Amino acid sequence: MAWRTTTTxxxxxxxxxxxxxxxxxxxxxxxxxxxSEHYLKGxxxxxxxDNLRPDVxxxxxxxxxxxxxxxxxxxxxxxxxxLTNRVPVIPFFTPSHIGSQVPPIDFSEVFDxxxxxxxxxxxxxxxxxxxxxxxxxxxxxxxxDVWRAVQDRDNNARYSPTPDLLRLDIxxxxxxxxxxxxxxxxxxxxxxxxxxxxxxxxxxxxEYGGDPLASPIRKLKLPPDDQMLCYDYLYYVCANQxxxxxxxxxxxxxxxxxxxxxTPRLQGIANEYVRKAFGVEPHQETPEYIAIHIRHxxxxxxxxxxxxxxxxxxxxxxxxxxxxxxxxxxERKGITINHVIMTSDERNTTWWDEVTARGWYGIxxxxxxELYGDWYPVLIDATIQSSGxxxxxxxxxxxxxxxxxxxxxxxxxxxRTVKWGRPNSDDH
Numbered sequence: 311m312a313w314r315t316t317t318t319x320x321x322x323x324x325x326x327x328x329x330x331x332x333x334x335x336x337x338x339x340x341x342x343x344x345x346s347e348h349y350l351k352g353x354x355x356x357x358x359x360d361n362l363r364p365d366v367x368x369x370x371x372x373x374x375x376x377x378x379x380x381x382x383x384x385x386x387x388x389x390x391x392x393l394t395n396r397v398p399v400i401p402f403f404t405p406s407h408i409g410s411q412v413p414p415i416d417f418s419e420v421f422d423x424x425x426x427x428x429x430x431x432x433x434x435x436x437x438x439x440x441x442x443x444x445x446x447x448x449x450x451x452x453x454x455d456v457w458r459a460v461q462d463r464d465n466n467a468r469y470s471p472t473p474d475l476l477r478l479d480i481x482x483x484x485x486x487x488x489x490x491x492x493x494x495x496x497x498x499x500x501x502x503x504x505x506x507x508x509x510x511x512x513x514x515x516x517e518y519g520g521d522p523l524a525s526p527i528r529k530l531k532l533p534p535d536d537q538m539l540c541y542d543y544l545y546y547v548c549a550n551q552x553x554x555x556x557x558x559x560x561x562x563x564x565x566x567x568x569x570x571x572x573t574p575r576l577q578g579i580a581n582e583y584v585r586k587a588f589g590v591e592p593h594q595e596t597p598e599y600i601a602i603h604i605r606h607x608x609x610x611x612x613x614x615x616x617x618x619x620x621x622x623x624x625x626x627x628x629x630x631x632x633x634x635x636x637x638x639x640x641e642r643k644g645i646t647i648n649h650v651i652m653t654s655d656e657r658n659t660t661w662w663d664e665v666t667a668r669g670w671y672g673i674x675x676x677x678x679x680e681l682y683g684d685w686y687p688v689l690i691d692a693t694i695q696s697s698g699x700x701x702x703x704x705x706x707x708x709x710x711x712x713x714x715x716x717x718x719x720x721x722x723x724x725x726r727t728v729k730w731g732r733p734n735s736d737d738h
Contacts, residue, residue, distance in 0.1 A: 344427040346439050349397050358441040358449050358476075362537060368435070369396035369510070369539045372470035376407045377688060378709040379545055382555060382562075384417065385570065386503075386544040388434060389562040393503055394510040396539060399435045401472045405684070412684040414475065420689060421570045429569040437476055448477050452522060452532030453540040454509055455482035460490045460499040460546065467523075468543035481525040481532035482542060485509060486518045491552060500552040503561075510539050555711050558718075567712070568719040572693050579682065580693035587671040588649055599649035600635050600700035601717075602628060602670070603691075604728070605707040607655040612706075613731070620733045625664050627736045628702060631726040635700035638724040647700060653691040696720065705729045 355361040362368065369391045373380035380403055391398035402414035417423070417436055427434055441449070457468035467482040489505035492498050508514040515534050522531040534540075548554040549561045560567075572580070585596055606622055613621035636647045650670040656662065665672060673694065675687045682690075692709065695701060696716035703710025705727050717723035729735040 342424075342428060344431060344433045345424075346433065346435050349433045349435060350440060354439060354442040354445075356442055356445045356447040358437075358538070361440050367394075367396045367537055367539065368399050369394060370399040370401070370437070371541045371544045372401060372468075372472040373404055373545075374406075374468050374470040374543055375545055376708075377403060378692070378712055380404070380406075381570075381712065382567075382708065383543070383545040385562050385567040386547045388430075388432075388566045390503060390506060390510075390541075390544065390547070391434075392430075392432065392565060393507045394539070396510065397433045397435055399437055399440060399538070401437045401476065403685075404471050404475075408684050408688070415683075415685045418573070420573065420576060422573045425571055426569055430566070441476065445477060448479050448527065450481070450525065450528060450530055450532060451478050451538060451540060452481045452483065452535045453542060454506075454534050455484045455523075456489065456501055456506070456541050456546075457499075457543050458482075459485040459487050460501055462496065470543070479525040479527040479530070480540075481522045481530055483519050483522045483534050485541075486520075491548060498552050499546040500548050501546065503547055503549050506541065506544075506547065509534065512536070555708070555715065560715075563715055563719075567715065571720075572696075576689060576693055577697070579686070580690045580697065583673055583690055584651065584694055584697070587651060587673055597649045598645055598647055598699045599651055600632055600639075600647055600702065601695045601698040601713070602632065602650065602652045602654075602702045603695050603704060603707065603710045603713055604628065604652065604654040604656060605704040605709065609704075609706075609730075616732055621731060623728045623730045623736050625661070625668065628728055629668060631702045631728055631736070632700075635702060635724045635726055639700055642724065643699070645699065651694060651698070653695055699723045701725045703727050 349363060349366050350361050351363055352361065369387065371383065371387045373383050375383070384400055387400065388398045400417045402416050403420070404414050405412035416438065423434065423436070453467075455467040458465060467480075473480050485501075485506075487493070489501040491500040491502055509518060515536070519533045522533055524531050546552070550559075551557075554560040555563055555567070581596065584599070588597060590596055610618050610621070632650055639645055639647055652665045652670050652672055662672065673691065675690070678687050678690065692713065695709075695713035698717060699721055700723050701713050701717040703714050703725070710727065714725040714727065717725055
């Protein structure tokens with residue numbers, strides 16, 4: 311079967327891309343040949359292999375970073391599935407930056423899976439569709455260990471809590487070192503999609519499978535699985551150069567990421583937060599806006615000997631970038647932007663007072679966890695960042711990178727990135 315992707319059109323108004331949260335407006339999808347039921351034997355089973363169809367090959371991987379990096383990891387997983395003609399099986403998001411006491415959240419609670427399958431014209435599964443959530447049965451699986459092949463500091467496969475949560479006992483085979491994009495360079499861990507694709511096929515597995523390590527529980531040594539192909543970690547993967555999501559040519563973004571749209575429910579919740587921040591009445595349209603994402607928090611650790619006050623860009627510098635975005639939107643689209651939303655992990659109240667003094671808006675998350683759960687402050691912020699006609703982000707923040715990509719792809723919007731690290735970093 312030949313697969314093809316379509317191009318996601320740019321949408322011209324906030325209301326077109328951000329329908330209100332009235333769930334009567336949630337799109338209804340017709341049954342599709344890419345629906346999960348066509349790629350599994352039936353309902354979830356205690357052991358995942360009992361639910362795999364003999365005529366279908368699958369691919370999976372685990373997450374092991376912050377939420378946005380994990381989104382990128384799943385984009386890479388799906389893209390590698392396109393390249394190897396396998397059905398991606400996506401686990402859940404784990405709460406690495408939220409708190410270990412918080413339960414994982416399903417991929418499909420965040421992203422619209424039906425729409426993704428339709429737009430990619432590809433099947434995509436979630437693990438809970440394959441194996442029962444509450445299964446206590448332990449499954450054996452042989453996987454590729456990418457992590458040990460691209461760095462020398464850690465002599466283990468990349469740790470992730472996901473296999474334990476899925477009750478998988480994994481035997482890892484170290485991938486060959488030639489998968490690394492920059493050979494013998496200790497400061498980068500990227501491998502290439504092409505190299506990893508080689509390991510997805512019988513000849514590559516036979517030649518490079520090597521000596522598997524014993525699994526932690528049953529002490530089995532298993533070669534990389536043929537039907538459920540798996541890799542330990544796919545965040546550091548690119549086609550041409552490291553950290554490729556930074557660039558507009560990123561094939562993983564162009565062929566997968568831009569099609570991962572928020573669920574209608576999440577988009578609706580975020581829209582209500584925007585309208586509440588602006589004080590918009592029910593009968594009024596939501597104004598177009600520029601979103602800002604300023605990450606401070608742990609970035610202070612990267613300032614070194616530079617005082618934080620000199621390391622991070624001041625609000626005056628951020629305002630200059632906002633003005634540039636306003637100007638370009640007016641020039642390109644003839645739209646005057648009067649509303650600016652700030653999202654940030656900054657906790658200094660004086661800083662936020664200055665944000666307000668500039669006439670910018672903040673998002674009130676005082677009841678978000680109570681209403682929707684611990685995951686939702688970050689999910690709502692990410693949705694708001696992606697829904698404006700313009701965006702200003704923080705250099706070296708992956709959350710800003712994906713927000714910038716979404717605004718460009720979904721809204722044909724205008725974006726800027728604020729540099730930081732020393733005084734006058736963003737001079738231009």
